[in-house]
Amino acid sequence: MNAFIAELLGTAYIIAFGNGVVANVVLHKTKGNNGGLIAITFGWSMAVFMAVYITAGVSGAHLNSAVTIGLASLGKFDWALVPQYLLAQLLGAMLGQFFVFLLYKDHFNATADGLTQRACFCTDPAIRNPVQNFMTEFLATFIFMLAILFITKANSSLGSLDALPVALVVLAIGLSFGGPTGYAINPARDLGPRIMHFILPMTNKSSSDWGYAWVPIVGPILGALAAGFVYTAIN
Template sequence: MNAFIAELLGTAIIIAFGNGVVANVVLQKTKGNNGGLIAITFGWSMAVFIGVYIAAASSGAHLNSAVTIGLAALGKFEWSLVPTYLLAQLLGAMLGQLVVFIMYKDHFNSSEGLAQRVCFCTDPAIRNPTQNFITEFLATMIFMIAVLFITKGEHALGSFDALPVALVVLGIGLSFGGPTGYAINPARDLGPRIMHAILPMKNKADTDWGYAWVPIAGPILGALAAGFIFSAI
């Protein structure tokens, strides 16, 4: 139960801060409107730092469905615990998105549909599902390899692993965030996408379920590939 709560709370914190900075930059009439990609990437890295630091001691701070599945495939995590972690991450992502929605409700209603949706879930700059999938696959593979080395045995820092992991997320966003918005986490996209479908907003666009498989399949397969590479080194 402690691990479940830690995964739920940590993921909620990540989404609240992460999609909160997206809302601040993208939505109309906010103080941070048009703040740009740099603001978003720094906001997301701080989100990951806080979430990982909070959850590390109780759950290992996966906070990412691809990480959980990748660690289980590597034999570093019990498969029997995977459903519990995935559920906690999904519910946490939904809760974090609800916080963003409550805080920015007037700004959501003052913005057009696509701007609203990108504050919930990822949307590609150029829609090409095959290429978008490759981007998410490679970005997550790089992220997962970095995380595996950061948390490796003799070099692990415990809760302070949050800082290098956050810096990896910053680097991923700055270097590879342009094509798809770098989901690199199925729960990060799916939970808020569900909330987008549920929550009432003026001028709301469709939830774009046709694209939803990309930020789910790409990160999961990327994490599995990272595990294979890591185990071979």
């Protein structure tokens, strides 16, 4: 596996398991219907855990466009490699979402509310206020990126459990700050599935809400850059 394949596969894992748990909780006639926020946040954190331990040794397990850009801005990653990482993450997010669609196709079509369908693809604010929504994504990603930068490797490896700290950060952010916007904290996580929502056929399908799409892209990128600035200043 090379770095491109690792980032593609790892991001696909995140979206397949992450949006898979959302679909299981909110779509009509699923076994997990009405599972609630706790189920969703644990699902996303376990998705990140699996993806990180699969890819960390190959690509560094960025799996997040904001992380890639943030690390490059700090000189911790080669800018020349940024385009291929961003492309791999976007394609991986689209691939992971396609698996969710295939597995839950009947449930998507059985769900009368197009907004509920779309929630299984991309993020949507609970209260639409672009400035507040932007600040939520900015600050949540700032916290996420700063935590990643301060996580240090243990003296002795715990094998796959080395991926646990990042997963726990994602869990904590989801439980604490996931309510207002659905905590994208990753441009590829939102953009890839939003593109798939636009492409894929569904009964009762709503618009893909491209007017909101800039928030989970710009907010996380600027949040990661700000975290890098603060990390540099502290150190």
